[in-house]
Amino acid sequence: MENFLRPIYQEHASNPDTLGILLIEKIQHDSPVTDEFDVILLIIVNEYEQTWYVKHYEIEGKTAALHIVRNDILMKWIDTSGYRSAVEWIILGKPVFDRNEYIAHLKEQLRDFPKDKRDLRKMIDFGKLVKSYSEAKSLYEAGEFNDAHSKILDSLHYLARLAVIEKGYYPEVTVWSQVKKIDFEVYKLYEVFIESNETVDKRIELMIIGMDFVIHNRAIISAKHLLDIMKTKDSAWSYADIKSHEKVQSYRLDLSAILSYLVEKNIISVVLEQTKGHGVYQRKYMISDVVTHKD
Incomplete structure (x- = not known):
């Protein structure tokens, strides 16, 4: 599945506004973490034409959801429980692009919970x-x-x-x-x-x-x-x-x-x-x- 998605996230990785990209795969058949999709691709950006953009894909019978989220919106979700799945995506997600260790610092912040x-x-x-x-x-x-x-x-x-x-x-x-x-x-x-x-x-x-x-x-x-x-x-x-x-x-x-x-x-x-x-x-x-x- 990642092979099919790689061209999509590589395109976003080349954008200087992209801070990090996480890949979250469904582990259990009935797991609610991925919103019933087989894969979630979370792209965190500094600026984008929309604060939160979502696109759905189907590849060889498997489903994927692409989420492009502005950093300030993501931090609001984390601080106020605005979108609960986002925290688990960050904790469980596999970093496939990490500009200046943004994802690493974000994961550390969630572990610390100030x-x-x-x-x-x-x-x-x-x-x-x-x-x-x-x-x-x-x-x-x-x-x-x-x-x-x-x-x-x-x-x-x-x-x-x-x-x-x-x-x-x-x-x-x-x-x-x-x-x-x-x-x-x-x-x-x-x-x-x-x-x-x-x-x-x-x-x-x-x-x-x-x-x-x-x-x-x-x-x-x-x-x-x-x-x-x-x-x-x-x-x-x-x-x-x-x-x-x-x-x-x-x-x-x-x-x-x-x-x-x-x-x-x-x-x-x-x-x-x-x-x-x-x-x-x-x-x-x-x-x-x-x-x-x-x-």
């Missing part, structure tokens, strides 16, 4: 987790058990990704195989939920109780990215101030759910500020004394 990037990724997945978990509880209370079941599965998935990040790894597409090796508590929650013989409503009820404990124990460390931002000033923050902060943009869509959860757990306190309207107050937010005393 703390600042780890904190951001934890915050992003924590936001998705608490939003999904809150929706599951609301649906359960409304008697919508099938939808609540679906949201619990989503919540478990985000919890699994969070557990992997906490251990210093990037979550892979096959995240549960990672979790089974590094966080038995989270894996056991998942196993109990999918294998339980209880009725759907009872299974959800038990999982809501179990997950509440696990999420609460992780809340402060998972929300560190946001809490560190809020520590940069002594006064209370309005929602608009937090939402517009440049470092919050990757998780601003889940910000309301995050703040609601942190307020509920007394990690963040609400400060009411009088407005011009009689009896109308603006809600502002500060880190609670409980968290401040732990630092």
